Amino acid sequence: MKTIVIGVIGADVHAVGNRIIEYTLTREGYNVVNVGVLSSQEDFINAAIETSAHLIMVSSLYGHGELDCRGMRDKCNEAGLKDIILYVGGNIVVGKQDFKDVEKRFKDMGFNRVYPPGTTIDMVLDTIKADLEGLE
Amino acid sequence: MRCYLLVDFGSTFTKLTAVDLDKEDILATAKAVTTVETNIIEGYERALQELFNTIGGAISFEKMIACSSAAGGLKMVAIGLVEELTTEAAKRVCLGAGAKVELVLSHHINNQEIQKILDKKIDIILLAGGANGGNKECVIHNAQKLASSSITAPIVFAGNKDAIDEVTEILSEAHKTFFICENVMPKLNVLNIDDARDRIKDIFVKNIIEAKGIKKVEAIIDRVVLPTPHAVLMAAELLSKGFGDEKGWGDLVLTDVGGATTDLYSIAEGLPTQMNAVLSGLEEPFAKRTVEGDLGMRYSASGILQAMTPSDIEHYRAQGIDMVQECAKRHADIGWIPSTHEEFMVEDLLASTCIDVALSRHVGTLKSVYTPMGMMYHQTGKDLTRVGAMIGTGGVVIKSESPKQLLEQSLKHALKPHELRPKNPQYYLDQDYILSAMGLLSMENPTLALRIMKKRIVKL
Numbered sequence: 101m102k103t104i105v106i107g108v109i110g111a112d113v114h115a116v117g118n119r120i121i122e123y124t125l126t127r128e129g130y131n132v133v134n135v136g137v138l139s140s141q142e143d144f145i146n147a148a149i150e151t152s153a154h155l156i157m158v159s160s161l162y163g164h165g166e167l168d169c170r171g172m173r174d175k176c177n178e179a180g181l182k183d184i185i186l187y188v189g190g191n192i193v194v195g196k197q198d199f200k201d202v203e204k205r206f207k208d209m210g211f212n213r214v215y216p217p218g219t220t221i222d223m224v225l226d227t228i229k230a231d232l233e234g235l236e
Numbered sequence: 237m238r239c240y241l242l243v244d245f246g247s248t249f250t251k252l253t254a255v256d257l258d259k260e261d262i263l264a265t266a267k268a269v270t271t272v273e274t275n276i277i278e279g280y281e282r283a284l285q286e287l288f289n290t291i292g293g294a295i296s297f298e299k300m301i302a303c304s305s306a307a308g309g310l311k312m313v314a315i316g317l318v319e320e321l322t323t324e325a326a327k328r329v330c331l332g333a334g335a336k337v338e339l340v341l342s343h344h345i346n347n348q349e350i351q352k353i354l355d356k357k358i359d360i361i362l363l364a365g366g367a368n369g370g371n372k373e374c375v376i377h378n379a380q381k382l383a384s385s386s387i388t389a390p391i392v393f394a395g396n397k398d399a400i401d402e403v404t405e406i407l408s409e410a411h412k413t414f415f416i417c418e419n420v421m422p423k424l425n426v427l428n429i430d431d432a433r434d435r436i437k438d439i440f441v442k443n444i445i446e447a448k449g450i451k452k453v454e455a456i457i458d459r460v461v462l463p464t465p466h467a468v469l470m471a472a473e474l475l476s477k478g479f480g481d482e483k484g485w486g487d488l489v490l491t492d493v494g495g496a497t498t499d500l501y502s503i504a505e506g507l508p509t510q511m512n513a514v515l516s517g518l519e520e521p522f523a524k525r526t527v528e529g530d531l532g533m534r535y536s537a538s539g540i541l542q543a544m545t546p547s548d549i550e551h552y553r554a555q556g557i558d559m560v561q562e563c564a565k566r567h568a569d570i571g572w573i574p575s576t577h578e579e580f581m582v583e584d585l586l587a588s589t590c591i592d593v594a595l596s597r598h599v600g601t602l603k604s605v606y607t608p609m610g611m612m613y614h615q616t617g618k619d620l621t622r623v624g625a626m627i628g629t630g631g632v633v634i635k636s637e638s639p640k641q642l643l644e645q646s647l648k649h650a651l652k653p654h655e656l657r658p659k660n661p662q663y664y665l666d667q668d669y670i671l672s673a674m675g676l677l678s679m680e681n682p683t684l685a686l687r688i689m690k691k692r693i694v695k696l
Contacts, residue, residue, distance in 0.1 A: 101369065111607040113514075131369060133424050138514050138605060138614060146318045147424050151370035162608050 102232045103153040105144055107135035110168035114161040117190070121157065124221045125228075141172045145179050154235050155228065157187040158211075165192030166205065173210020185231055187224075189215030239263060239295055240680065242673035243280065243302035243457060244464055245270055245450060247309065248495065250279045252287050253673035254297070260687050264290040265668060272306045276453050300457035301676050305334075305464035307448035310440055313339040313358045316420075317365035317374050322395065324518050325420040326364040329394065329429050331525045333436040334466030335360070336497075345378050350385045358389050359444050360436055363403075364420045366396030379403045383410035390439050394420045394432040415439065427519040437462060465525060467675030468492065469501055472627075473523045474674075475689050476503035479682040485690075487623045489658055490671070491591050491646075493630040495534035495570060498590040500598045501525045506618025506656075510602060513613040520618045526598045531590040533583070533632050537566035540586050543593045557582055577637070584642045587632040591646035600656040619656040626658055627693060629666035639665050640696035663696040 104125055108118050115137050125132045133151050135143045144156050156176075160168060169188060176184050188211050193202050199216045206214040213227065238257040243250065250270045254263040266287035271279035288294045312335040316323030323342040330337045338356045341349050353361065361382065365375035375395040382391060383406045393403050394417040407414040418431035445451045445460050454460060462470075468490070478484030487504035502524050508515055530539030541549075541563040552559050562582050566572060574580050600617025628634075628643050636642050643663045670692055678685040 103369065111605045111612070113607055113609050113612060133367075135424070136514075136516075138516065138607075138612065142320075143516070146321055149318050149371060150321050150365075150367045150421070151424060152366070152372070153370075 101129065101131045102155075102235065103131040103133060103151050104155045104157055104228075105133045105135060105147045105151065105153045106157045106159070107139040107144055108137040108159045108161070109139055109141070109144070110160060110162070110164055111138065112160055112162040112164070112168075113137045114159070117161065118159055121159065121221045124225070128225060141168075141175055144172075145175055145181065148176075148181055148184060149179055153184065154232055155185040155187060157189070159190045160188065160192050161190045163191055163194040165190065169206065169209060169211070176210075185213075186211045187213045187215070189219055189224075191217050237295065239297050240677060241297040241300040241457070242676045243300065244467075244672045245272070245276065245280075245302060245304040245306040245453070245460070246464065247305055247307075250276075250283045251669065251673075252283045253670055254287060254291065254295075255673070255677060255684070255688065257298070257681075257684065260684055262668060262670060262688060262692060265670070266290060270306050272449055276306065276450055277456060280453060280456070299680060301679070302453065302457055302460045303462040303464045303467040303672055303676055304445060304450050304460050306450055308336070308357075310335040310436075310444060310463045311338045311356065311359045312336065312436070313341060313353050313356075313361050315341045315345060315361065315363045315365065315378055317343060317371055321424070321518060322364045322366065322421045325427050326362050326394070328427065328521055328524070329420050329432045330362055330436070331527060332429050332466075332469065332521060332523070333433045333440075334463030334469065334525075335436065336527065336529065344374060345381050350381055350387070353387060353389075354385070359447075360439055361387070361389050361391045362432065362436070363391055363393050364395040366399065367424055368397045368419050368422045370396055372396045372399035372402070375399050376402050376406070379406045383407055383412060387412070390414065390443060392417055392432055392435055392439070394418060397422075413443075421518070425518050427521060429521055437466060461676065461679065464672050465499060465527070467672040468499070469523055469525050469675070470678055471671045471675035471685065471689065472501045472503050474678045474682055474686055475693070479686050482683050482686050484686070485625050487620075488625040488627060489620060489623050489661065490627045490629065491594065491633070491643075493587045493590050493632050494532055495631070496529070496532040496536050498528045498531040498594040499525060500528075500591075500594045502598065502618060502620055502623070504618060504620060504623055506600060506620055508613075508615045509619050509622055510613055510615070512611065513602060513615040513619075515615050517616045520600075524598070524618065526594065528590070528594045528597060531593055533586060533590070534566050534570040534572070537563040537586070540589050543589060552585070557585070562586070580635075580637050583632050584636050584638065584645075587636070588642050588646040591643070592648055595646065595657055596652065596655055602654050602656065615656070617656070621656050621659045623658040623661055625664055626661035627664040627666055629669060629671055634665065634667055634669060639663075643696070664693050665696055666693050668692055
């Protein structure tokens with residue numbers, strides 16, 4: 101069974117969407133490890149180490165995602181999670197910005213997939229499946 | 237007269253407690269220096285003679301059971317993967333079993349760390365790592381490291397269940413003594429103490445006390461059943477929860493200041509009481525024990541000095557107390573006993589510092605987070621603010637001229653508002669030092685042990 105760590109990063113307490121993600125991914129047959137709201141990068145990374153996760157899915161709804169996610173890929177590398185797949189989604193930046201720029205910035209930060217506001221977890225299931233296919 | 241004899245083989249003293257079953261009370265207590273280096277029975281018999289002198293003649297006992305922290309107690313190493321998760325879980329299991337955690341190792345262990353395990357003469361190794369279904373590579377690596385070393389101490393495996401087959405193969409091929417238990421952290425942030433803790437207790441009773449020369453005493457008493465701190469933890473849990481119709485005291489904190497260590501026990505769920513607090517991190521055990529090896533009244537007196545800030549030391553100097561010298565004196569002469577009022581006062585100050593620092597390391601903390609929804613708090617650890625009872629024990633607290641003041645001073649609530657310390661507890665004193673004995677008695681007769689504790693542990 102593939103393991104996915106999910107949670108809401110930073111000083112963000114939006115719990116409902118995170119529960120929906122947990123529910124959906126569990127239904128799809130993944131081992132979901134939910135670190136919950138108000139989680140730090142370290143909470144995600146520590147959980148991923150102990151559970152040998154394949155993917156970390158970071159949610160951020162309050163606009164400060166860019167600050168909260170900075171350096172996360174470096175920390176993963178430092179923690180030995182070299183090939184872990186990083187997703188991020190929600191209202192990840194402040195205000196209305198061209199999503200192409202936003203996506204580029206997050207990809208430069210080391211995130212593999214970046215999703216704009218309004219993306220539901222159902223819309224991403226095929227991508228998750230494809231990304232995790234063939235991984236041990 | 238039907239009586240039980242409860243024995244505590246301590247590192248310094250062998251303490252005897254005789255309980256009268258019919259009167260539901262303590263008949264007498266006695267102590268003598270522990271003689272584990274020569275023959276543990278000698279010290280025991282000296283204490284027994286003293287006990288008979290107090291009673292006024294020899295009596296026979298229906299049951300004689302003992303706990304022990306003699307010959308260095310139970311020395312353990314806790315090995316896990318991530319420091320805050322399985323390593324911390326493993327450490328809590330060791331502490332809950334009444335062990336002294338001499339080493340805490342995380343991630344892949346190396347040769348130097350293997351050497352440390354050998355140098356420290358570790359009694360039992362607790363090997364954890366990985367949630368079930370999670371990482372098993374690390375715990376297998378660590379099992380291989382232990383297997384290829386000259387370590388003979390028993391190994392308790394309580395890591396990722398997926399690794400059990402490989403670990404079993406590795407350790408049995410290397411002819412190591414090992415035991416397989418349930419994972420200490422089966423899921424993220426879920427703590428599972430009982431199985432591994434009970435196994436450690438069994439190994440202690442079957443192997444460790446024999447190796448330490450304590451088992452000899454089973455020729456004259458029934459059996460040695462527990463490490464002493466485990467007995468104290470059992471007593472505290474019983475006193476908190478109650479048994480059957482005999483009500484307990486509810487949430488409580490117990491502090492035991494000794495010569496070498498300061499032990500702190502809390503029996504409480506410790507869930508958030510603060511509005512807008514979110515609990516984070518590894519689950520806390522309901523009955524939690526922490527031990528501070530650097531805080532003690534004699535052997536570890538120098539540690540108290542290190543825990544004081546230069547400002548504290550100056551504060552005491554202004555009052556005419558030279559803490560540097562006071563600590564050095566106690567460290568140099570572990571048999572020193574205070575006699576004057578001033579000396580007792582300094583003992584109280586040092587003891588309250590021990591408890592103060594031990595509390596800081598034991599209780600949970602709040603960290604404020606500004607969110608768009610307003611101020612929120614991260615709670616890590618136990619919230620003990622509403623604990624109703626604080627019990628003091630250990631020589632220095634029992635002999636103190638004003639134990640209540642000593643305990644009150646140690647709380648320092650106003651100075652450390654982010655720490656979730658007890659706020660307005662009722663203070664109690666274990667004046668006869670009976671907790672370990674009552675832990676032992678609780679294995680035979682919990683109601684009786686509870687009644688005696690409620691009678692003998694006095695309100696201050």
